[in-house]
Amino acid sequence: MSIDRIVMAFAGSIILLSLALSQLHNINWLWLTAFVGFNVLQSAFTGFCPLAMILKKLGAKPGQAFA
Numbered sequence: 001m002s003i004d005r006i007v008m009a010f011a012g013s014i015i016l017l018s019l020a021l022s023q024l025h026n027i028n029w030l031w032l033t034a035f036v037g038f039n040v041l042q043s044a045f046t047g048f049c050p051l052a053m054i055l056k057k058l059g060a061k062p063g064q065a066f067a
Contacts, residue, residue, distance in 0.1 A: 003055045004063030010051060011040050 001009075014036050022029040043049040047065070056062065 002063030003052050003060045004065045006055055007051050011036050
């Protein structure tokens with residue numbers, strides 16, 4: 001699996017998890033959703049993604065977006 005797919009799967013998982021936690025526990029979990037959404041948006045424009053950098057150092061196969 002490429003870095004691009006791992007990053008998108010991780011972001012989607014965190015968003016869904018925080019949405020579920022906001023319904024089950026506390027609405028403040030939506031701040032995590034906002035943070036992840038903002039990070040995905042800024043990485044689309046800047047190409048900077050902390051998770052992609054970590055995955056690259058761990059030896060994951062680069063994709064097109066985070067080469």
